[in-house]
Amino acid sequence: MKASEEILAVWRKFDGFPMETLTKAWLYSKRGNRKQRDVETMKQHREEFGVTGNCFDLAIWLLEAFKEAGIKAYPIGSELGTGDDHAAVMAVDRIGRRFLCDLGDQWLQPILIDGDDEAYTDEKLAGFFPGAEVQVLPENDHFQVVYHRPNGKFSTQVYSSLPVPMKEFLAAADYSQSHVYPKPLLEVRLPWGNEIAHWEFDDWKSFLSTSHGLVEDPPLETIDEWVARIHEKSGYDKTLLKESLEYFKGLSKSPSS
Template identity: 60%
Template sequence: MKAPEEILAVWSKFHDFPMETLTKAWYYSRSQDKKQRSVELMKEHKAQYGITGNCFDLALWLLDEFKKAGIKAYPIGNELGTEEAHAALVALDEKGNRYLCDLGDQWLQPVLIEGRDDAYIGDRLSGFYPAADVQILARQNEVEIIYHRPNGKQSRQTYDTQPVMETDFWQAGEFSQNHVYPKPLVEVRLSYKNETAHWEFDNWKSFLSTTEGLFPDKPVATIEEWVDRIGQKTGFDRQFLIESLNFYKQLNNGSRR
């Protein structure tokens, strides 16, 4: 179910890239024209501030890297053009087998979604998603993922795997970047004991998801404390964190629309 080395080599360039909406808020407040950043601008911001972006940013950047490596890949998305949109990619190996590549949801590695291939396994798999086993239910134009959590709970997600035209995908990204949801979000893959766990900052709460269970962080109340905590997990620039978190505070206070 694992992708071949040529796909993994590109994917591995993003192993320490968080998914976050802080950049969306920060750039929304600073830019006058287009809100969806180019890949070159994303690289500049990463070098200067350590920041990455949301699911559209990560998918577009990964797509660019696949192209440079000569790997066929195309965008996919659910509910594009809405505030609930989610973006990912499908990459193809030399035989034309498809692999789901989702940096936005912080997958550990791509996974085979070609149900007719000999390598396909429909049972639970470990090592693909932090703090959960996954089951891949492949269908013609969609794939359903069942997440098996350590507490016995299950959750499900369905991806529409039909290709999206790149021009339409960029437009969907532009729509997304123009709509700042008032609850900030940061997701990071972190080393924890003998696994890669998932740390999340969501609406002013944070917690670590592991195969041992969920561990909430101690509550904090000030921007400065959140800057310290998020900065320690991500390495993001301190001034960037202050500006983006203050934007969200103002947004929730009704001073920005």
């Protein structure tokens, strides 16, 4: 179910890249361009401030990296242009096998989605998603992923496997970048013991998802405390973080500064 080494080589360039909405809010706070950034701009912001972006940013960046490596890849998405949309990438190896590449949901590595391939299995697999085992269940032009958590709970997500035309995908990206959901979010893969876990800052709470279950962080009261914690986990520029979180504070009820 694992991807070829040439696909993995591109994927690994994005190890440690968070998925987040903090950069979008920071751009809003600066009254800057509220459309999808190009890859050159994203690279510049990464170099200057350590930031990455949301699922559209990461998908577009990953698509460009696959293109530079000579690997066929195309965008996929669900509920595009609705505000509840999600963007990911499908990479295709030299023999035509398709692999889901989802930086937005912080997968550990790409996974095969072709049910007719000899390497395919519908068994629960570890090592693909932090803090959970996954099953891939293909069906015609879509596939379902079942996430099995260590506490016995499970959740599902349905992906379309059909390519989204780039013009349509970029229009959905522009729509996403022009709307800021009032609850801040950052997710990042982090080493934890002998595994890679998933740390999440979501609506002024933070926790770590591991193969042993959730590890909740102590609550914080101030913006400055959150800046310090998020900087420790992500390496993001502290001034940018404070400006971003202050912007979120103005959108909804949040900790005092």
